[in-house]
Amino acid sequence: MIRLTKVKSLWIYETMVRIRRFEERSIELFQAGELPGFLHAYIGEEAVAAGVCAHLTPKDQITSTHRGHGHMIAKGLEYKGMFAELYARATGYCKGKGGSMHIADQDLGALGANGIVGGGIPIATGAALGLQLKGEKHVAVSFFGDGASNEGAFHEGINIAATWKLPAVFVCENNGFAESTPRATHQAVQDIADRAKAYGMPGIVVDGMDPQAVYEVAGEAIARARKGRGPTLIEAKTMRFLGHYVGDPGTAYGHDKEVGKWLKRDPLITFAETLKQKKWLSKKSIEAIHAIVNNEMEEAIEFARKSPEPDLDDAMTDIYASV
Amino acid sequence: MREILYREAIIEAMDEEMARDDSVFLLGEDIAEFGGSYKTTVGLLSKYGAERVRNTPISEQGIIGAALGAALVGMRPVAELMYIDFSAVAMDQIVNQVAKVRYMFGGKANTSLVIRTQGGAGRSSAAQHAQSLEAWFVHVPGLKVVMPSSARDAKGLLKAAIRDDDPVFFIEHKLLYLERGIVPEEEEVIPIGVAEVKKEGKDLTIVATSSMVGKSLVAAEELEKEGVRCEVIDPRTLFPLDTETILASVRKTGRLLITHEAVQRCGWGAEIAALAAKEAFDYLDAPIERVCAKETPVPFSPKLESYVIPDKDDVIAGVRGMLETV
Ligand SMILES: Cc1ncc(C[n+]2csc(CCOP(=O)(O)OP(=O)(O)O)c2C)c(N)n1
Numbered sequence: 258m259i260r261l262t263k264v265k266s267l268w269i270y271e272t273m274v275r276i277r278r279f280e281e282r283s284i285e286l287f288q289a290g291e292l293p294g295f296l297h298a299y300i301g302e303e304a305v306a307a308g309v310c311a312h313l314t315p316k317d318q319i320t321s322t323h324r325g326h327g328h329m330i331a332k333g334l335e336y337k338g339m340f341a342e343l344y345a346r347a348t349g350y351c352k353g354k355g356g357s358m359h360i361a362d363q364d365l366g367a368l369g370a371n372g373i374v375g376g377g378i379p380i381a382t383g384a385a386l387g388l389q390l391k392g393e394k395h396v397a398v399s400f401f402g403d404g405a406s407n408e409g410a411f412h413e414g415i416n417i418a419a420t421w422k423l424p425a426v427f428v429c430e431n432n433g434f435a436e437s438t439p440r441a442t443h444q445a446v447q448d449i450a451d452r453a454k455a456y457g458m459p460g461i462v463v464d465g466m467d468p469q470a471v472y473e474v475a476g477e478a479i480a481r482a483r484k485g486r487g488p489t490l491i492e493a494k495t496m497r498f499l500g501h502y503v504g505d506p507g508t509a510y511g512h513d514k515e516v517g518k519w520l521k522r523d524p525l526i527t528f529a530e531t532l533k534q535k536k537w538l539s540k541k542s543i544e545a546i547h548a549i550v551n552n553e554m555e556e557a558i559e560f561a562r563k564s565p566e567p568d569l570d571d572a573m574t575d576i577y578a579s580v
Numbered sequence: 581m582r583e584i585l586y587r588e589a590i591i592e593a594m595d596e597e598m599a600r601d602d603s604v605f606l607l608g609e610d611i612a613e614f615g616g617s618y619k620t621t622v623g624l625l626s627k628y629g630a631e632r633v634r635n636t637p638i639s640e641q642g643i644i645g646a647a648l649g650a651a652l653v654g655m656r657p658v659a660e661l662m663y664i665d666f667s668a669v670a671m672d673q674i675v676n677q678v679a680k681v682r683y684m685f686g687g688k689a690n691t692s693l694v695i696r697t698q699g700g701a702g703r704s705s706a707a708q709h710a711q712s713l714e715a716w717f718v719h720v721p722g723l724k725v726v727m728p729s730s731a732r733d734a735k736g737l738l739k740a741a742i743r744d745d746d747p748v749f750f751i752e753h754k755l756l757y758l759e760r761g762i763v764p765e766e767e768e769v770i771p772i773g774v775a776e777v778k779k780e781g782k783d784l785t786i787v788a789t790s791s792m793v794g795k796s797l798v799a800a801e802e803l804e805k806e807g808v809r810c811e812v813i814d815p816r817t818l819f820p821l822d823t824e825t826i827l828a829s830v831r832k833t834g835r836l837l838i839t840h841e842a843v844q845r846c847g848w849g850a851e852i853a854a855l856a857a858k859e860a861f862d863y864l865d866a867p868i869e870r871v872c873a874k875e876t877p878v879p880f881s882p883k884l885e886s887y888v889i890p891d892k893d894d895v896i897a898g899v900r901g902m903l904e905t906v
């Protein structure tokens with residue numbers, strides 16, 4: 258059994274705050290017309306990214322989704338490069354070429370958000386293969402949604418990982434909706450974790466609103482992967498608190514009615530309460546964390562605003578390593 | 581005559597065809613309650629019900645395969661791929677199955693289906709949501725490829741596509757959805773394989789597709805003020821191709837510029853250039869010019885995106901360059 262220490266608890270809490278605040282500010286900036294493109298907010302699902310990534314080092318790899326800001330922050334990417342990317346600046350993680358859906362940093366083991374639903378899953382399988390071939394004890398984790406679990410890429414990717422006993426962990430963030438489609442109308446299984454059985458790997462359902470539960474389940478799966486015992490499929494039941502993308506009110510397909518009961522289980526509130534009861538957090542230390550995060554964020558936004566746009570010539574670089 | 585939005589024209593076409601023919605039904609991601617990501621199926625669920633306006637799982641290969649299977653047993657499915665970029669996920673079904681079964685089965689196969697999708701840049705959607713991939717599909721014998729540039733064409737051609745007995749790959753443009761155009765209230769079916777001369781001229785022929793048609797018309801207006809009269813032709817269907825309309829124009833003007841939003845390399849424009857070089861060789865007064873996207877994935881940055889995507893000024897510059905070479 259994996260025990261959640263004080264240090265890890267505080268890391269998880271602060272990481273969740275970092276994600277929440279990043280998303281809240283991005284939405285404001287987007288609505289103010291400062292950010293191009295479109296955004297998918299991770300608000301409500303923070304416990305999953307934080308609880309899983311608490312076990313990872315920069316040498317461990319992750320793949321992510323269109324709703325990827327939370328995973329990137331939990332994997333250690335910094336506000337500056339992330340905001341600069343959302344602002345399409347040359348100083349962004351992708352030099353302004355990728356944007357919200359493609360933030361990545363190979364140095365930190367972040368193999369990218371992804372604009373193609375399911376696209377990251379076999380890539381994580383491949384990263385795990387590479388790590389296994391190199392004989393390193395690192396793991397690859399793929400985050401993806403309930404909707405993605407209906408793509409061929411999911412089935413092919415996890416089958417290969419199970420067959421080759423790769424050091425991978427597949428984390429399905431089941432938030433009950435694939436864009437506007439309620440989960441019960443896009444798949445007949447009750448639990449996506451059940452699909453693990455078909456591929457010969459453990460499948461575990463976990464409460465995705467509970468950082469401690471996520472931490473424990475992910476810890477076991479990651480330890481198992483590191484020991485060479487193969488992959489695990491984790492299904493974290495969670496909820497996005499907002500529409501599919503910023504600007505979607507969620508009213509057309511019943512999200513607005515569903516979300517109410519989940520708001521009461523906001524992990525930022527419940528986990529703060531838990532930590533307060535343990536005397537690991539106080540009202541004051543919570544305020545201090547928020548102040549640090551907010552300061553860092555405003556600095557990062559200023560940095561992004563002042564950063565140069567890419568040069569026109571940059572459009573034609575990075576297509577090939579050499580031609 | 582009344583004006584409606586391009587996306588409304590799409591809805592009307594499906595609405596009319598569904599009312600006319602019970603075998604027509606729709607399937608795709610988020611097309612039911614949500615009315616489609618670009619609102620191209622709004623109102624159809626309430627009118628025709630969930631049997632005929634079917635939300636699918638996110639399973640593009642499954643969507644196209646299901647459309648083909650239903651067609652084989654006599655239905656007329658209209659499948660939506662939310663973005664043309666996602667066609668890559670369904671490529672086996674599109675290329676190896678949909679396009680091939682009639683031929684492989686010796687002609688005994690119903691393959692009356694439409695794959696509707698949308699492409700193009702202009703909204704900072706970045707490299708996986710803004711591509712122009714039409715050349716992929718034109719390259720595959722067995723598929724018809726339609727690319728309407730106006731509301732009227734969108735409606736009339738979609739109706740024709742739904743009635744067509746062959747698979748039609750129907751490519752809309754995300755920036756055109758909110759453009760308004762005159763669309764007759766009475767029924768109009770625009771035949772597949774017929775180009776339209778969108779503007780007449782005698783000095784130079786511009787063959788443009790999709791979003792480049794409007795930009796070319798603006799360019800032609802500006803050039804007209806300088807006394808240069810461009811003829812703007814929209815093929816509307818990339819295959820089958822109305823070669824006669826294009827060649828007649830080239831023979832008249834002696835100059836051909838082709839413009840599309842896809843990258844130049846192996847783009848559909850190369851096919852038109854080859855056609856003109858062979859069939860109108862003696863009439864050409866200048867090398868054939870192409871105005872296309874720069875050869876790069878579509879960047880996120882609005883500044884870079886507008887740099888790589890051709891605009892009316894690129895068309896004007898292309899035309900000027902050609903008039904200098906006499
Ligand atoms: C291959 C592919 N199909 C469709 C889409 C459009 N799309 C983007 S996100 C999304 C819903 C994804 O649902 P889910 O996997 O549950 O993730 P969530 O948005 O709930 O986090 C859809 C349909 C896409 N980006 N890629």
Ligand SMILES: [Mg+2]
Pocket residue numbers: 402403404430431432433434435436
């Ligand atoms: Mg989901």
